[in-house]
Structures are given as C-alpha cells and as structure tokens.
Amino acid sequence: MSQLLFKNGKLLIPREEELREGFEVLVEGETIREVSERPIHAPDAFVVDLGGRTLMPGLIDCHVHVTASQVDLGANAALPNALAAYRALPILRGMLMRGFTTVRDTGGADAALAQALEEGLVVGPRVFPSGKALSQTGGHGDFRKPGHDVAPCACGTRIGAMACVVDGVDAVRHAVRDELRKGATQIKIMASGGVASPADRIDGTQYSLDEIRAAVEEARAQQTYVLAHAYTARAIQRAIDGGVRTIEHGNLIDDATAMRMGELGVFAVPTLVTYEALAGEGAALGLPPASVAKIDAVRLEGLRSLERFQRAGVRMGYGSDLLGDLHRYQSREFLLRSQVLSAVEVIASATSVGAEILQMEGRLGVIAPDAAADLLVVDGDPLRNIALLTGQGEHLDVIVKAGSLVKNALLR
DSSP, X not given: OOEEEEESSEEOOTTOSXXXXXXXXXXXXXXXXXXXXXXXXXXXXXXXXXXXXXXXXXXXXXXXXXXOOSSOHHHXXXXXXXXXXXXXXXXXXXXXXXXXXXXXXXXXXXXXXXXXXXTTSSOSOEXXXXXXXXXXXXXXXXXXXXXXXXXSGGGGGSTTOOEEEOOSHHHHHHHHHHHHHTTOXXXXXXXXXXXXXXXXXXXXXXXXXXXXXXXXXXHHHTTXXXXXXXXXXXXXXXXXXXXXXXEEEEXXXXXXXXXXXXXXXXXXXXXXXXXXXXXXXXXXXXXXXXXXXXXXXXXXXXXXXXXHHHHTTOOBOOOOOOOGGGGGGXXXXXXXXXXXXXXXXXXXXXXXHHHHHTTOBTTBSSXXXXXXXXXXXXXXXXXXXXGGGOTTSTTEEEEEETTEEEEEGGGO
C-alpha cells in the first residue's frame, strides 16, 4: 500500500489559534495512519518536505450545485443531459484545485456522479449528493414563469434540474423515499422564497409544517437529515419546528430565532458570496430580471446574519451556492466572513464544522489517525492571512484527496 510522509511543516488544527510545530504525518492508502511529534519511520514512503509550510485538512463546502453551469436555473434544467453532465466536469475540477476535497451538493448531483468521483473517473471533490431538492408548486424550485402552464413534474428528471415539484404530505413522503432510494445522502427542501426562482417572494414561507415533518420523519427513518433553504425568521421557525437539521442561507433571521437554533443545535450554512457575485455579474450572465431585483433584499443582511448566528452560538458551516461562471468565486466566502468572524472560526466552518454537518466527525475536516487523507499544504499561515485560501488555489502547493496527490508544486 502506498505511503506519503509529510515532514518539516506546521500543523493547522481546526479551532486552535496557533499552528503546531514539530509534527510528522504518515498517510497510508486513503487514510491518515499516524500523526507524531517524533520522527516517523517509514522507509518506503514518498517524503513530502514541507519546508516550514502549513499542513491542514482539506476544505468542505456544504452548499454547492455542481451541475449548475448557468445562472438561469430554468434554462439549466432544460439542458440536454449529456451536456449538463459534461459541463459539471470543469466545475468539479475547479473546486478540488481550490482545496475543497469534499462538498455537499444541495440540489442537482446524484449518486451516480458521486460514484464516478469515488472511482476516479471524474476529477473533483467527494460529493455528498442531495439528489433533487423538493419544492412546492410556485416555490423556490419551480422555475416556471408566471403564466407558464406547462406541468412541472418532468423537471426533476433532468441532470441540469436542481429540484422537483411535489405537494402534500403523501407526495413529500414518496419523494423523500425515492431520493433516498436513488442514493441521496441527505434531503433538501425549499422552505422559503428565493432569488433564482421567478414566481415567489423572498419573504414567503413554503411547505406546511406537516409536509416538513413528513420529510424529516422519512429522512430520520434512514438515519439521515433534512436541510432547508430558508431566509426569514418565520420560514426558519417553521423549518426547525419541523425538525430540520441545517438552515441554508438564513440572511433575514432575527435574534430570537437564532437563539432558538443555538439551543436546539441546528446548524446554519450561510452563503454570502453568491449574492455578491450575482449582484456584480448576474444580469450579464443571464440571471432573469425578476431574480436580479431580489438580490439586495438578502445581500444587504448577510453580514448581520453572521453576527446573529455568532451571538447565539449557532455552529456555521461553509457554503458558497454559486452558479455558472460564478463558481470561480467559491473561496471569496472566506474574505466576506472574516469581516465578522475570526480566521479560526472561518476555517473551522470549512473543516471541523462541515464534518459535523456531514456526520463525518473524526473522518473528515481533521488531521488525525484513521481520518481520510484529505490534506492541503499552504505556503504561509492562513490563521494570520486567510487570503491564502482564496483564489484558484495559487497558494496551495500540495492537494491530497483520499491519499492521492492531486497537486504537488513542491516537485518543480
């Protein structure tokens, strides 16, 4: 079994404020075998001399859409299946080269794509797929424009579609069961209006409490959970009343609702960068005018929502939620969050907290024996300069995913 030995570097441990020096890390196959303060004897290992650089866990993005190659999600859903699949390939590769070794797809990717990545047929991060997100009629996953009467039921069959439209408790139960049958690792529902959807209000609530509870009950029966797209305090309250485990976005939350999330242990996955990117380039890239008009309603509250989550002790995962050509801004979320949060907190959101959300504590987001060998070598200290984690991976000299050297600039 192949071995990699990392030596002469500094170790970044999520949630610790200083790097650790004097450690060596041995990778065997796809797993971290040993982390030691003493020299590790591994005569057959390929040695990576870090030259004082930082060794840290691979990054986790808990809110992506890897099959969203266009910002107009209605048009994206209409793409021929083969074209939608091929367009996902550079998106996936770009994420991995930015250091994201794991992502949670929150609508679009399926188990087949996750398997192709696991088998090495496609270059990219490991994917935890949600399958198709569930939306009520006229909800955030219904991309029919007002006056468009074509039935929405077929939209969920296409690779480029982010969601399927289902209404009523029984239909929701069936849809959850079917997505789990097809290999979804968690279930996404739309609990409020959204920016990209043409026919709903940002401040509207979606899905009844009974429908949400039905989705949660079916997910829990298979030992998994439900995440909910929700912006407003009212929508978030309904979602957490129904048992939802992670709230996506949450820009318009209030203090009382944030406190309740903290008390219940509900996670938040803010996605500030997508609104900044859409505000700057969305219209030019084809975002429909009705969606462009909605952006500032949530964008301007983004940083305040982080403050509310932080005060309430809500654990925040890292999310980007980018579409089309905007995927290249994935790492800019680090800079936006650092206006409110410390570098330690922001990096934890993209490592250890992400692992908790994925129910992979001890396996992902950490450098420890028996963890997955997902590692980054950073040319500098990201605790002192978080910008080292931004861009397209220019400051990442080494990227390891599941024990495989994806990038090794130290050999130049």
